[in-house]
Amino acid sequence: MTLLITVFAAVVCTSIWYKTAPKSEMMVGVLCFIYWGASLMWLVDAVFEYAELKAEYFTPAPGDMLNDTFLGLCAVALGLVAWVVILLIKDPKGIVKNALLRKKK
């Protein structure tokens, strides 16, 4: 479920990036890389787990599935937080810089 949720997040972000390209004021590309990177790594993890568990991999216990879903949602939230932090630090539109300068004046 974690992999599935992250893949959905990556696809949604990539669609948004494609729609807003070539503008990159919101740095959606960063978010795409975060989610695609994690999706790839979790995919490899899933392949190894599948090799170990075989068909059992596709029939997880409801408790485990719920935990994985919750983890996936939290991972997506963490990705969003990381993106917002990067956006505010890089500040491509100069909004933070302007706000700080205005206050100083």
Added chain:
Amino acid sequence: MACFLVPAAEAIVATVAVKVLEKKEEAPVRSGLGLAQEHDLSQKTPFSRKLKWLRNLLWGGCLLLAFEHLWHGEIVPWFPFLTAASDPAETASMLHEMATVGVAMAVSVTAVWLVMLAVSTLIEKRAQKAGPEETERSAAV
């Protein structure tokens, strides 16, 4: 257990490589280029930017995977930070996981990046080929 440490190590190497490449690519711009070289540079994406794709993929993946390990109690905020490191038997299985899953993660991310690199190079080459033809066509009209 600690599989994300392998891509994290690769991410550190990629970050350093990006910094070095950026400095190298800035140098000829400062020293001044010929018109032909400037035109060539405007068509191509600098390699440092392409390497940033790999860096971002690796760091992004490592961030979320580190969070997953924290979630499962495999990482702790005190020494030795990895729960598996406190027990020799678990340390051995952790190292085995790093050597198998961790390396596979790093290789798969790098492989995807190489595909991205190949596709972008192909697109750039096509654009460069189409460029003079389009110029000729417009001149004929």
